[in-house]
Amino acid sequence: MNSSTGNINDRIRELGIDVPDVETPITTYAHTRTVGNLVYVAGQGAEVHGKIGRDFTVQEGYDAARSSGIVVLSQLKHALAGDLNQVKQCVELLYYVHCTDNFTEQHLVMDGTSDLF
Amino acid sequence: MLRRALFTSALASFLAACGKTEQVPEAETETPGKMAGKVDAKLAELGIELPEAATPIAAYTPIRKVGNMVYIAGQGPGNQGVVGRDYTTDEAYVFARDAGISVLSQLKKACDGDLNRVVQCVQLQGIVRCTDDFTEQHLVINGTSELFRDVFGEVGLAARAAVGTNSLPVGFVCEVIATFEVRDA
Numbered sequence: 001m002n003s004s005t006g007n008i009n010d011r012i013r014e015l016g017i018d019v020p021d022v023e024t025p026i027t028t029y030a031h032t033r034t035v036g037n038l039v040y041v042a043g044q045g046a047e048v049h050g051k052i053g054r055d056f057t058v059q060e061g062y063d064a065a066r067s068s069g070i071v072v073l074s075q076l077k078h079a080l081a082g083d084l085n086q087v088k089q090c091v092e093l094l095y096y097v098h099c100t101d102n103f104t105e106q107h108l109v110m111d112g113t114s115d116l117f
Numbered sequence: 118m119l120r121r122a123l124f125t126s127a128l129a130s131f132l133a134a135c136g137k138t139e140q141v142p143e144a145e146t147e148t149p150g151k152m153a154g155k156v157d158a159k160l161a162e163l164g165i166e167l168p169e170a171a172t173p174i175a176a177y178t179p180i181r182k183v184g185n186m187v188y189i190a191g192q193g194p195g196n197q198g199v200v201g202r203d204y205t206t207d208e209a210y211v212f213a214r215d216a217g218i219s220v221l222s223q224l225k226k227a228c229d230g231d232l233n234r235v236v237q238c239v240q241l242q243g244i245v246r247c248t249d250d251f252t253e254q255h256l257v258i259n260g261t262s263e264l265f266r267d268v269f270g271e272v273g274l275a276a277r278a279a280v281g282t283n284s285l286p287v288g289f290v291c292e293v294i295a296t297f298e299v300r301d302a
Binding site: 035068 | 131133186239262275276277278280298
């Protein structure tokens with residue numbers, strides 16, 4: 001258990017988040033790879049299609065980034081045999097925002113994932 | 118699940134507290150010479166001859182090793198152009214496969230010529246140079262992923278992200294960046 005945040009499962013319930021169990025097959029990529037104590041999670045997207053700056057606002061993008069983050073948590077949970085309390089820290093987060101050419105608030109969109117974590 | 122036209126994509130790595138995770142496969146008991154022959158035989162079966170590892174085209178090193186991890190710099194195919202304008206998805210798939218072959222050349226060098234030391238492909242980032250409305254980046258990068266799967270089996274499939282961009286160095290159609298876990302010699 002991570003002493004600074006208490007039980008992660010309780011915290012997730014408090015936030016009203018459902019982290020669904022995933023049983024997705026490996027096709028042309030793996031959802032996670034584990035090396036020692038590091039878990040690498042594959043790129044996860046939101047089920048929303050379009051461009052920010054044209055089809056969606058920053059806030060809508062933020063919500064989509066949060067949804068992507070929940071999928072990351074699902075994959076992470078699967079990799080940890082269901083126990084998210086094993087997580088010590090998020091080491092690195094890389095993100096891509098599908099946006100118009102002149103859009104410059106990618107960082108505010110991806111706060112949706114960062115704030116969730 | 119594959120998602121087309123990613124609205125946002127998050128690629129993350131986490132540190133977990135204990136080792137209650139998948140086991141690294143036991144090292145084979147065969148001699149190193151025979152082990153090297155296994156992957157080489159697979160490459161021959163696939164009709165792949167690995168070229169000499171490419172030298173850097175700018176200020177970077179093609180390979181970095183940290184412990185048992187091998188980080189390989191972005192590799193591109195010998196083709197230039199834009200997918201969705203100059204090339205179809207199927208054509209670009211072949212270019213992504215070619216970029217993967219360049220990765221294998223670098224990896225072989227990093228493994229002192231013995232590709233059978235590869236434990237798994239850990240992470241793969243595939244970047245596709247494409248038109249603004251192109252949404253099949255994941256199908257293009259399958260060219261790399263399926264090559265690694267054919268060569269190494271299921272452990273060749275990485276935690277992956279495939280994205281599109283408008284431009285790449287020297288006009289490459291795609292670029293792939295890979296990280297592998299390898300055994301000690």
